[in-house]
Amino acid sequence: MPLAFLRLDLEYAKRGYARYAAYPAATLAGLFTNTVFGFMRAFILLALFEGGGEIGGYDRAATVTYAWLTQGLAATIFIWGWQDLGLRIRTGDIATDLIRPVHPLRAGLAFDVGRSLCHAIFRGVPPVVIGSLVFGITTPSGPAVWLAFGLSCGLAIVVSYAFRAIYNVASFWLLDWRGTTILAITAANFFSGFVIPVAFFPLPLEAIARATPFPAMLQVPVDIFVGRVAGAEVVAALASQLAWAILLLLAATWLFDRGVRRLVVQGG
Amino acid sequence: MGEPLESAGLFLRLSAARIRAQLQYRTSFALQTVGMFLISFLDFAAILVIFANVPQLGGWSVSEVALLYAISSLAFSLTDLAIGHLDYLPQLIRDGSFDLLLVRPRGTLFQVVTQDFQIRRIGKVAQSLMVLGYALATLDVIWTPDRVALLIATIPAGALIFASIWVAAICIVFWTTEGNEAANAVTYGGTFFAQYPINIYDRWLRRFLAYLIPTAFVAYFPCLYILGKADPLGLPVWLQVSSPLVALAAALAAGLIWRTAVRHYQSAGG
Amino acid sequence: MALVDVQDLRKEFVVRRGSGLRRERVVVRAVDGITFAIESGSIVGYIGPNGAGKSTTVKMLTGILVPSGGRVSVAGFVPSKQRTKLAARIGVMFGQRVQLWWDLPLIESFELLRHIYRVPAERFRQNLDMLGAALELGPFLRTPVRQLSLGQRIRGELTAAMLHEPDILFLDEPTIGLDVVARQRVRELLLRANRERGLTVLLTSHDLVDIERLCSRILVIDHGHLVYDGGLETLKERYGTERVLVVDLEEPRPPLDVEGARVIKVDGPRQWIAFERERTNAARLTAQVAALAPLRDLTLQEPDIEDVVRRIYAEGATGSAGRSSTA
Structure with missing residues (x-):
């Protein structure tokens, strides 16, 4: 029964994979850009460790690992701009999704999982490999850490998807989706720890970041990978990611359903 | 585009029409511009976070890096304001709109960039100016006339360099419309690169992103001269004042690349 | 020029x-x-x-x-x-x-x-x-x-x-x-x-x-x-070779069997008979029909451009007429 239930999600995920795998040139172009940025960020962050030492639990090696890992994960988890759902809402195509016997957000999530697999393979792993060949990176200390990292990435994808769904759903109400999107992406970029590790933030800023769902999208899996978060802390970190995933999914669904009601009542 | 002045007039007219159209949604416009203004500070915040942890980066103080950042960012935001719509070129090619630009008696590049004009991008210009203000206020520079002149000349030169990079790089989509993300490596990537002192990068990354793609001339070299700072890389001093010339050369090269690319499109596209 | x-x-x-x-x-x-x-x-x-x-x-x-x-x-x-x-x-x-x-x-x-x-x-x-x-x-x-x-x-x-x-x-x-x-x-x-x-x-x-x-x-x-x-x-x-003769009979009949043509539609006493220019002509066909059943009225439908163009769009033009072009 549970398998039959997931069968549909699996089919959506396959399509999600196929859609992105169908554009190899785009993937290659994205990988190229990811890698160039990886080099820049690695050198900038290395300049912080000219005198050696440690910042917020990160040493030189962990920081280089962070630079390349975030480069790969950002593509996999997709913290950048996404307007697929918002576009369907604005064009009215969403109506065709509503007559199907599956909630559009669930279909979207399954689709996004497929996408993330494609991006993990073609845009996630290669920069990390390049980084490890050129700079050398630290790897998890054992299979348990690898497992926790994998779980954490999976949860990060769900949190990221739910967050993207929320700013897309805003298209039901807002004419100005561009501004909202830019705002959402920039906040996600900064507070997820993509620009600079959250642990490097001065205390008040770090406290603000930790109170948002953004670190759960990127910083948490990286912290687990480099061993900054270890032991029992890993369980707590995963639990907080799970909590954010559920909370944001519920919020996205609630907003979406209200948007649909508005659409139905007011006729768009 | 044989008549640059007339084209400039047309550009202004187009922009004015856009601003009028966008001002009809006054709240939305205000929100977007203020939002853009605020979020661009998160961009600068990364630099402040770095200096919250270390006193110097590659031998540059926070005010010095702020000057690099401000000049590079101001140049880029002006470029973005003027020709940011180039990002939509792949879309124009895919949906066939580019063909419509080819049947009008004007240059294609001019027509592409005038397809849209988002005034919210002014928010980023304002933020860059504020960082510039911060840098100038905290720096200890003796303002000789040559330094003032170089600072003033550097902004348009930097904008022209970025614009040239953007135009040249986006041409990749005339061969493959999926290639636009690769262009980001040198456009957005080049801007990011130029916001930090280039001596912190590895030698071959510098060769690619500082000299071949001449971003070092946007902020790094002029800043050395303005700050009276010895070049950590030990390069000749005349490089520090050559940005305007480099900008003209870059613009020429970009124009040639664009023409070649459009010609390729006309023989292979469709 | x-x-x-x-x-x-x-x-x-x-x-x-x-x-x-x-x-x-x-x-x-x-x-x-x-x-x-x-x-x-x-x-x-x-x-x-x-x-x-x-x-x-x-x-x-x-x-x-x-x-x-x-x-x-x-x-x-x-x-x-x-x-x-x-x-x-x-x-x-x-x-x-x-x-x-x-x-x-x-x-x-x-x-x-x-x-x-x-x-x-x-x-x-x-x-x-x-x-x-x-x-x-x-x-x-x-x-x-x-x-x-x-x-x-x-x-x-x-x-x-x-x-x-x-x-x-x-x-x-x-x-x-x-x-x-x-x-x-x-x-x-x-x-x-x-x-x-x-x-x-x-x-x-x-x-x-x-x-x-x-x-x-x-x-x-x-x-x-x-x-x-x-x-x-x-x-x-050239392309619309098929014409249609529409006949109104005195009373409803099953589709008529006429040489060189075929009935494409029947509606009460009215029948639509399609025929190709090369195989027969309207006069011969009318005579045939009149011999089979009493006629009240008739009209001749020329192929309209719609049929012609639809055929060209659907089948391609070369299929029916070869590649000769009249300059």
Whole structure:
């Protein structure tokens, strides 16, 4: 029964994979850009460790690992701009999704999982490999850490998807989706720890970041990978990611359903 | 585009029409511009976070890096304001709109960039100016006339360099419309690169992103001269004042690349 | 010299087929040696199945594409070499593509086009008045383009293509999305411009009424070849070989069995009998029918252009008539 239930999600995920795998040139172009940025960020962050030492639990090696890992994960988890759902809402195509016997957000999530697999393979792993060949990176200390990292990435994808769904759903109400999107992406970029590790933030800023769902999208899996978060802390970190995933999914669904009601009542 | 002045007039007219159209949604416009203004500070915040942890980066103080950042960012935001719509070129090619630009008696590049004009991008210009203000206020520079002149000349030169990079790089989509993300490596990537002192990068990354793609001339070299700072890389001093010339050369090269690319499109596209 | 002169025009594309590493290069001949000339002041229909090479030809005529071979001259210019000079003399409207500025009110788009084409203010005002009245643009002139309905936008696009008084108009599906009244207005506008200032039009359309009402000459293209060039009547004779005799009998009958023809529809006492020109003729058929059942009335339906064009679009033209072309 549970398998039959997931069968549909699996089919959506396959399509999600196929859609992105169908554009190899785009993937290659994205990988190229990811890698160039990886080099820049690695050198900038290395300049912080000219005198050696440690910042917020990160040493030189962990920081280089962070630079390349975030480069790969950002593509996999997709913290950048996404307007697929918002576009369907604005064009009215969403109506065709509503007559199907599956909630559009669930279909979207399954689709996004497929996408993330494609991006993990073609845009996630290669920069990390390049980084490890050129700079050398630290790897998890054992299979348990690898497992926790994998779980954490999976949860990060769900949190990221739910967050993207929320700013897309805003298209039901807002004419100005561009501004909202830019705002959402920039906040996600900064507070997820993509620009600079959250642990490097001065205390008040770090406290603000930790109170948002953004670190759960990127910083948490990286912290687990480099061993900054270890032991029992890993369980707590995963639990907080799970909590954010559920909370944001519920919020996205609630907003979406209200948007649909508005659409139905007011006729768009 | 044989008549640059007339084209400039047309550009202004187009922009004015856009601003009028966008001002009809006054709240939305205000929100977007203020939002853009605020979020661009998160961009600068990364630099402040770095200096919250270390006193110097590659031998540059926070005010010095702020000057690099401000000049590079101001140049880029002006470029973005003027020709940011180039990002939509792949879309124009895919949906066939580019063909419509080819049947009008004007240059294609001019027509592409005038397809849209988002005034919210002014928010980023304002933020860059504020960082510039911060840098100038905290720096200890003796303002000789040559330094003032170089600072003033550097902004348009930097904008022209970025614009040239953007135009040249986006041409990749005339061969493959999926290639636009690769262009980001040198456009957005080049801007990011130029916001930090280039001596912190590895030698071959510098060769690619500082000299071949001449971003070092946007902020790094002029800043050395303005700050009276010895070049950590030990390069000749005349490089520090050559940005305007480099900008003209870059613009020429970009124009040639664009023409070649459009010609390729006309023989292979469709 | 003809306004449009096309000699042995060719266009080849290199297409990569397959995926991954085993991709092979295939040369596709989209346009394969086309020759025709259009005199100033004519309205020419350009038809053929999808993928036949219609839009490739139009792109070469307008300077968007560089030909692989042959010669083109439009209004005395070589389009691919003198594109911007030619641009001032031609007007183009490509079906679903938007040439108006999406975010601006319609009138602002027109104003901008005035400057792009350097139309004197007075001429511009006259042209806009004329076009605005003909196409009833008044009610939505100040509406941003993105808020226009498809029909309104198409009317705006047509205006945009005609504001600078081009000598020749290239129109791709100019009446798509319009209601019957608006369609009629567009046709009247084109005919009037043709009559009054000798506007030349090259038109592709799936709307057969457009072609029937507007075009004095039709070019049919298929597989990159020009397979027909001539008038409407000859086209009907050539491709529309089947005519229909509609007979009203005294009383309902089962389908009649007549030699050289077949009953395609029965409705009470009325029957539709289709026959081919080569196998029988209307007189012989009428006599046959009258011998089988008492007749009250009869009418003869000539093949209409709709059937002809539908067949050309659906089956391709070469299938039924070979590749000979009448120049």
